Amino acid sequence: MEGLKSITIGNLTAWTCLALSCLAAGSAHAAKRKEALPPPSLQQTFAPGKLKEDVNVLRQALERGHPGLYLYTPKEEFDRHFEQVEKAFDRPMNLREFYLEVAPLVEKVYCGHTYFDLPQKLLNSLLKDAPQFPLPLIFLNKKAYLDHAKTEIPLGAEITAINGIPMNDVMEKILPQVRSDGYNVTMKYHMLADDFALRHFLSFGQKETFRVDYIPFGSNEVIQKQISAISGNKLEGRMAQRHSNTGKLKKYKLGSLEKGISLFSMNTFDFGLNKKGRQKYKGFLRENFHELEENDDVQCIILDLRQNDGGFVGNDAQLFAYFAQSPFRNFRSAQSTTMKIPVKEHLARNQFPKMLEKIFAKEFEASGSGRFSMIDEKNRRWNPKRTAFDGQVYALISGWTHSGGVVLCSYLLNNNNVTFIGEETGGGHATFTAGNMVLYNLPNTGCQLEVPLIQYENYRGEKAFPKGHGIQPRHKVTQSQKDLVANVDTVMEFALQLARKSTIRETPPGK
Helix, strand or coil, rough: CCCCCCCHHHHHHHCHHHHHHCCCCCHHHHHHHHHCCCCCCCCEEEEEHHHHHHHHHHHHHHHHHCCCCCCCCHHHHHHHHHHHHHHHHHCCCEHHHHHHHHHHHCCCCCCCEEEEECHHHHHHHHEEEEEEHCCCCECHHHCEEEEECCCCCCCEEEEEEEECEEEEHHHHHHHHHCCCCCCHHHHHHHHHHHHHHHHHHHHCCCCCCCEEEEECCCCCEEEEEEECCCCCCHHHHHHCCCCCCCCCCCEEEEEEEECCCEEEEEEEECCCHHHHHHHHHHHHHHHHHHHHCCCCCCEEEEEEECCCCCCCCCCHHHCCCCCCCCECCCEEEECCCCCCCHHHHHHHCCCCCCHHHHHHHHHHEEECCEEEEECHHHHECCCCCCCCCCCEEEEEECCCCHHHHHHHHHHHHHCEEEEEECCCCCCCEEEEEEEEEEECCCCCCCCEEEEEEEEEEEECCCCCCCCCCEEECEEEEECCHHHHHHHCCCHHHHHHHHHHHHHHHHHHCCC
8 A cells, every 4th residue: 555656857756745736726726625525435335337437537547648558468458357347347336345346457557656546545544543453474485474573473473374264365365456567476575564454454354353373483283363453553553563673774875794795785766856865875875985996805795675666767877887887878768658648637636747748748759659759868878987896796686676776686787796686576677667657536436546657678788587577586585484583684694605705715815
């Protein structure tokens, strides 16, 4: 469930803020009247005609605006899915039933920047007050483990069933609602570690108690326990105290890990639009890579990208310039299917269609294939920095690595000194849709649909992975149940072992 909405200014993705509001007075009045209405409840019922109208708006927004709609699901198959959903609306349905019908349909876009959700006010209310599954979970190798040291069930226990339903069946129902790039599921499991309780609530209905089957760590015996639901507010407190929680992460940090090895944690590319944030980031890179060049002892960098789900376009390239071995560009190509925002009358408040259309007019041109391509001068060329690091790089990746995080990884595929460790990235290795993004409110249910309007092809090396998949690590490593309980970072420990061997090999005799 998403709380952040985004637009784009030029090539920079910008998180929507009230300071940018500049709606016409009439539109603002209408928005205020609409906002004053109470949000629908999950039990509110809608006539078949109203449901079909909402799906029609959703379909128009996707078909006329989404540049990668048929990247993984052919048009014929999409048409069949839409027909099946419309046939399901042969009777009145409540909002929860509508959501469960439509969410798996939107997921067929297989795009991590495209999502369908309940009305925001309703989501906020559910997250605060609804009785929910009370146990914080973490998913390792597609299995669910308890990620809390002080609940009714012991830390690290494997959850095998909820209310008599095996976890495999629970996940089979929930996963089609969760977005990701392409066919990979690593991102889905990471997202569910954050919102499993709400997904379970929507998928299986409200429950006051849960019968949980689990296997304690170090045991083979299945134990069953009855546990009461807790409010979203209380669950939020538990989630903040998860055993795996490392606290607030710095956006970026570089420092010595041990002799010859530096750790560079790059946890986001979202530094805001203000000049101060961008200059601070540039200064950080310039100063630290200058120090690395001056320090002959540093032979390898562990580059941790496991939490990096992207941010502002250009920040990824800014960093890669300090690792690049040859000139490169922001991307191979960027395309759109339209220069005009479709179904504008259903855009959510604080969207700026005129501004976006002006940007398209300045930055895109007809390509002759019915699509529009970004003009060449807007695709920036970069040269390697004089202080670019040429030692060994061990890049740690996970299902959370998405958007700009994967763009950086795709750049790194051009290098011969980079080894990927961890799990498949949540972002696609070759093509993804993002850039200018618009948010719609469906007219009757109030459900939300976000649609990206630009399709990018990554500036990547020759190494290819199967279509619909992210960058796959050379060394697939995930945390073990034992290491979860002991709070050991399995992936980092594996990378350290490789880095230590690398420094031994490269250290000249007598050093």
